[in-house]
Amino acid sequence: MNSQFNISNSIQYSNSNRIENRKNDIGLTVSFLMDSSNNEIGQIMSLFDSHGFAVIKGDNGYGLIDHQMNIILDCLYNFEYNRCGPEFNNRYLAVQRNECYGLINGLGKFVVPCKYPGFAPFIYASNCELLNNGFVCITNGRKYGLVEITNSNQYLLNCVYDKIGFHSNNQYIWQDFLYPDDKRYIVAYSAESCTIFNVLSHQVCIINKQIYNIEIIFNNHVIVISKFSKKDETLKYYILSVENGIIMDEVEYDGLATLDGKYIQVRQGDYWGIFDLLENKEIIPCQYFHGEKQGWNSVHFCPDFMIKPNEDLILVLNNGLWGYIDKRNNLVVDCIYEKARPFSEGMAAVYQNFYWRFINLDGEFVGGKYLEVLDFKEGMAGVKEFDKWGYINKYGILVIPFRFSEARSFTEGLAPVAFKIKWGYINKKNETVIPFRYQWAYPFNVGIASVNDYGGNGHIDKNGKWIDYEEYKQDNDTYHNYEAERWDALTDGMEGDYPGSGVDYDLLGF
Template sequence: DTLKYKILSIENGITMNEKEYDGLATLDGKYIQVRQGENWGIFDLSENKEIIPCQYFHGEKQSGYSVHFCPDFMIKPNEELILVLNDGLWGYINKSNNLVIDCIYEKARPFSDGMAAVYQHFYWRFINSDGEFVGGKYEEVLDFKEGMAGVKEFDKWGYINKYGIQIIPSRFSEAKSFAEGLAPVAFKNKWGYINEMNETVIPFRYKWAYPFNDGIASVNDYGGNGHIDKNGKWIDYEEYKQDNNTYHNYEAERWDALTDGMEGDYPGSGVDYDLLGF
């Protein structure tokens, strides 16, 4: 028998509603992605109903495993538009399942901070919720977070604002999104942190660095992995976690897929099977 997953609505110990699916993929917030057969939809946990039917995205399978993956989250918490795939091209619908932005893009990402990254004719661009282009054409882009997005031009990274104005020049070899007012960037192959004014807050001395989460960040200083605070001071993560009653997620863009009895992590940029741990 095929393994099934159920979403139950229980009030005062009584099951009021029950929905059955072939697979689930968790998402922070009120939504959960659900799968029937090969296709995915969205279930609104707060409203206890399926708001988008399982008709978008054909589930992917890795050779040798029976796990189905949704290519990317269709919607992020607090966003109004939902990423969909139709006949190989990407567009956006609203929560009433009405097409708002035509499926014309070769690649696309879910809306983030009110903006979405789309790929067409060899370049990445940003669109707003009206489908209007903002900013220029870029080799690569990061999602908007805290009002800014990383963009790559001429093999270097910088940042633009929601008006498409470049506020941090393209001079970094690598970059990640802003979080808690700081962004990890690499200059001459060493990572450090800058603020929104393009000021170096933590010097370029790390082999790699992740964005801050709950006041701490994961880094490697060529001698080993560890955690730092916003002053660049090394801290004991276990002690910090207990004192602050918090959990630090090394990668903010991850979700757990639970399908066919197997579970794995999936970064928002695509399935990374090295992280799955099967």
């Protein structure tokens, strides 16, 4: 290193080590660390960094010292550094000795001993993500393995894999029951197998078929994978039941779409059913919703087109008319409606003879007839009569009169509504909480809403105050999805609305 450092002029320290400055052959000042017997320990090679360390070079390698001139790391190692100090990556310094590598933390302590062939480059986000969550991707130059920092003396996964990284639980389809940053599974791929490591239980599942690709992992016992079928050149999807790392059962489907943490919708051919993830069995056979066609693409449905989470009845289509079954596949409400939607809060919207109405779990009508309706949320539903919207309760009583040109559902106690051409927010008492001043407005989610004030898009809180969403998200550890009514199916990624809803959710901005 060309830069020289003059840290002090022969200052004595409490541990008897001291700094001695000398002139070299070309007249530059060079600093050396000396012990109490005036023996040279090594040359100071950098300034002190943010961790309080400076690099020192001895006869057998490099080390670290602190501000008190204590030896933090003996001069036996090689590592990256610059004039500003040792180069820590994601709070760790990779050091090498005798062709083996280890990691030192910000306190100067070894967290991974020098016994591994190398670390995967920390410049890649996937490796940094592992490191930030307590795991280190090891490499021998050709293959990758895994070590856990809290138990760093042994491999979790040996260096036999081509790729290792966290698996995202919502990588392909929308799941509002899972957190998007949930780091629960590490997936390692090789030419011969795919290994799934459960971070919470430390359970390892090995799938010994290279034709599989992991698509989504629902819990400790159920995994969804895909493989390409050469027979008909399509993707097939498999739900695997896993116990103690051993595959117990395997069911094949042509398509998947999520519901909630317990159910997943499954498709065989052109028909859909429901699979119970906890019971590991199909509870509703694939006999509903024949695949309709729209141009050259199949119509795709939203993730809860048959049933919403925590509801008892399931929406079905038979001979072009809609009705409802229970979870034992018994018909509860006859298939007599031209259009219908899934039950929401124990109420369902059905369409017959040019009008929408609501029915309860017994199939009885509640309230009047309407041109358009929204699903029940927080005990209220938006309904349209003539050209105005209002809101009814579960008794069918109009609690907010018909006065709005557009309306959306209540969330977190507020509903976005439009008066003439401007949007604002009302509460359940029909009081204007945020004035009508926006070009459009979305429902609130975790305390914020997306709006447009004719000058641009942004985010507001419940007081109507503009906020920085990225800063809010960081401070509140939250995630906001403004398109929760849309989805990407595992079939081919097309977006869709409720079947037979009578409402174009794309036009509404969902």
